[in-house]
Amino acid sequence: MKILFVSPDPKPQRWITLLQAALPDAQWIVWHADLPPQQADYALVWQPPAELFEREPGLKALFNLGAGVDALLRLPALPRTLPIYRLEDAGMSAQMAEYLLHQIAEITRSMPVYRQQQQQQIWKMQPPCRRHEWPIGFLGLGHISQKAARLLQLLEYPVSCWSRSPKQLDGIHSYSDDNELPAFLKNTRILINTLPLTPETAGCLNQSLFTQLPPNSVLINVGRGQHLQEQDLLSALDSGTLQQAVLDVFATEPLPAEHPFWKHPKITLTPHMSAPTLREETVRQITDKLKALAQGLTITGEVDRQRGY
Ligand code: GLV
Numbered sequence: 001m002k003i004l005f006v007s008p009d010p011k012p013q014r015w016i017t018l019l020q021a022a023l024p025d026a027q028w029i030v031w032h033a034d035l036p037p038q039q040a041d042y043a044l045v046w047q048p049p050a051e052l053f054e055r056e057p058g059l060k061a062l063f064n065l066g067a068g069v070d071a072l073l074r075l076p077a078l079p080r081t082l083p084i085y086r087l088e089d090a091g092m093s094a095q096m097a098e099y100l101l102h103q104i105a106e107i108t109r110s111m112p113v114y115r116q117q118q119q120q121q122i123w124k125m126q127p128p129c130r131r132h133e134w135p136i137g138f139l140g141l142g143h144i145s146q147k148a149a150r151l152l153q154l155l156e157y158p159v160s161c162w163s164r165s166p167k168q169l170d171g172i173h174s175y176s177d178d179n180e181l182p183a184f185l186k187n188t189r190i191l192i193n194t195l196p197l198t199p200e201t202a203g204c205l206n207q208s209l210f211t212q213l214p215p216n217s218v219l220i221n222v223g224r225g226q227h228l229q230e231q232d233l234l235s236a237l238d239s240g241t242l243q244q245a246v247l248d249v250f251a252t253e254p255l256p257a258e259h260p261f262w263k264h265p266k267i268t269l270t271p272h273m274s275a276p277t278l279r280e281e282t283v284r285q286i287t288d289k290l291k292a293l294a295q296g297l298t299i300t301g302e303v304d305r306q307r308g309y
Contacts, residue, residue, distance in 0.1 A: 137188030
């Protein structure tokens, strides 16, 4: 079995060593632009170039080295019937839960005020967090965000979600369908976007959505930059519809130096680090799936090409 590793990672050998140890019978090959055709069976990919599919028409499946497959599905050269498997959690949900809890506690526990107070040697307790005043709403609740939702609910924040198909999670109010979106937004003060990027969801974080949130709401975007209408966010922050935004993903990454988000006083930004792909966990998940396929078993995590995730 020949398997290609196709990724912009500058140190692919770190992956190959682990992959070879986990599945020594396979021949692991790092793909690069000058590599002649290999007649490979499978490829592990992150943002692969289109030439891959011209040179390797015999691929039986792709394993995406991340959760989001939007960049992959945008490639016109991607064969229509080629099965694609995305990462399912693989250590990402714990990282995401931690990131979201941290960003939320920053806001609800007045941490920026305490940092300022320390500078001025002021000993003063701010009003305690009244959790019922901070209802949290997840836009999309898949593998990556369910742990965060459960954690925040355990910490007694009101938590709800809106998703394409209704979710059954104890104590988490689930909204679905377009007609339930207004009620979901009305009952959300911290809106967390974890939707997959598809033609239907692109640009969904826009003025019409922001104005349906209660005044002084907070937007946290850990989905994709293309979900956000950037100008609408700036207007919502200026008008007070939103009191703050936490952004981990951007339409252009790295965020260009002259971008107004960098220095905006109401924006906290991080460089797409909320839930990075973890090597050991990813290698274990993908090689387990390859072993299952070799035994003729079916595996989970296949992307529905029609839905786009
Ligand atoms: C990260 O953004 C991912 O899709 O895994």
